[in-house]
Amino acid sequence: MKRGYRLENLDTNVGKHFERNASRCLIRAVAFSLLIAIVVAIVTFIIFDSRMASIFVFGGVGFVSLNMFFLILVPSSKSQKQSHALIMAAAKAPDRIEDIRPGVIAVQTEEGQTHTLSTVERQAWQELVVPFLCKQHSKTLADQKNMVGHVLSRSEMSNLHDQRKAIKDDEARIQQDRLQLARKRADISALQERLINDEKELQNAREDIQLRSDALLQAEDLVISRLSEIEVAEAQMEQMQENLSAQQGSGESSALDLERLKRKEQEIDALRLSLQEDKHVVELQKTELNQLKGELIRESDMGAAPDLSPEDSLRIREQELESKLENLKAATSELETRSQYVQEVEDSLIDRLNSMSEREAFIEQGEVEAGVRTDD
Numbered sequence: 001m002k003r004g005y006r007l008e009n010l011d012t013n014v015g016k017h018f019e020r021n022a023s024r025c026l027i028r029a030v031a032f033s034l035l036i037a038i039v040v041a042i043v044t045f046i047i048f049d050s051r052m053a054s055i056f057v058f059g060g061v062g063f064v065s066l067n068m069f070f071l072i073l074v075p076s077s078k079s080q081k082q083s084h085a086l087i088m089a090a091a092k093a094p095d096r097i098e099d100i101r102p103g104v105i106a107v108q109t110e111e112g113q114t115h116t117l118s119t120v121e122r123q124a125w126q127e128l129v130v131p132f133l134c135k136q137h138s139k140t141l142a143d144q145k146n147m148v149g150h151v152l153s154r155s156e157m158s159n160l161h162d163q164r165k166a167i168k169d170d171e172a173r174i175q176q177d178r179l180q181l182a183r184k185r186a187d188i189s190a191l192q193e194r195l196i197n198d199e200k201e202l203q204n205a206r207e208d209i210q211l212r213s214d215a216l217l218q219a220e221d222l223v224i225s226r227l228s229e230i231e232v233a234e235a236q237m238e239q240m241q242e243n244l245s246a247q248q249g250s251g252e253s254s255a256l257d258l259e260r261l262k263r264k265e266q267e268i269d270a271l272r273l274s275l276q277e278d279k280h281v282v283e284l285q286k287t288e289l290n291q292l293k294g295e296l297i298r299e300s301d302m303g304a305a306p307d308l309s310p311e312d313s314l315r316i317r318e319q320e321l322e323s324k325l326e327n328l329k330a331a332t333s334e335l336e337t338r339s340q341y342v343q344e345v346e347d348s349l350i351d352r353l354n355s356m357s358e359r360e361a362f363i364e365q366g367e368v369e370a371g372v373r374t375d376d
Contacts (some may be wrong), residue, residue, distance in 0.1 A: 007092065010132045014087055017124045018080045029069035037049035073119075083121050091129045167353060181339055188331050195325060216283055223278045230271045239265045 041058035045051065090096045090107040098114055101105035105117045105125055117125060240260060 006132060010091060010128060011088055013128050014084055014124055018084055021120050022075055022080065027074045032069050033062055033066035036065045086115060087121060087124055087129060091132055094133060107210055184335055188335060192328055195328060212285065212288060219337045223282055230268060230275060233264065233268045233271060237268060240264060
């Protein structure tokens, strides 16, 4: 008897069980309502001594009590279908049984909740489902015994050896793939580290150039300020010389005016000396800045385009760095995809190994029972 036929038979029997239960509940509801209606009608006849009143009371009480007991005792079609479906689902998948103890049977619903079977459901379970599960279990054991008792032929043994060899080849290929992935991961890590260092060097170079440019601008501003001071001092000295010449012509010159003129000349000489020093500092800063920009251009390998400015060189280096970062992201994504593929192949290989191990165990047990092999 096949399992599908047994399930159909069980489904039919469970449905008939709930139908019989509904019929019994309906009979009880009618009996209780008739009993109550008769008792109330007799009491009415005794009190009022009227047959007509007793008949009306019998009809009214019977109608009300019948509906009341029908709602209380008779299960609805929806609840019967739910109970039927729940029991059949547990019979098809015994792993949904969560608790079995005297007087209590709990199964898991479709929503994942625990449902304790009612008295009627428990009766159907004990009378119908338990024998079905016992028969199903005995059938499974018999099939396993027949499978264990089977001795492989020469062609089956050859096929088994071929499968084992294919699995070993897959293991070797997976090992090679893992080594390649490890080398590629190391290359990507090294490339990532180089890119990070290049990015840091580029940022440091840009900051250094910016600092030196700011310092050069400040030095140039200082030179301009010195020139302005010298021009003002020279204009003042010329005015003092004109005043002193006019005073000498009129005989009104004094030693104090001469002293002031000498101090102004000394002040101008000091300003000119400071101006020379500031110009020298500016020239040094320009030289250092040009050297730094030249080193940056040489590091950028821009020999093929020597007419590029340092700013263009920096921009091109940034573009090259961004391109390398994009390539790094693509390589990392490819590595992750490849790693996932290798993991899936390895999982499949493990499943195949487990299946083959179980099959070999059954074969060995069958050979022992058949007398082909002795169990050491």
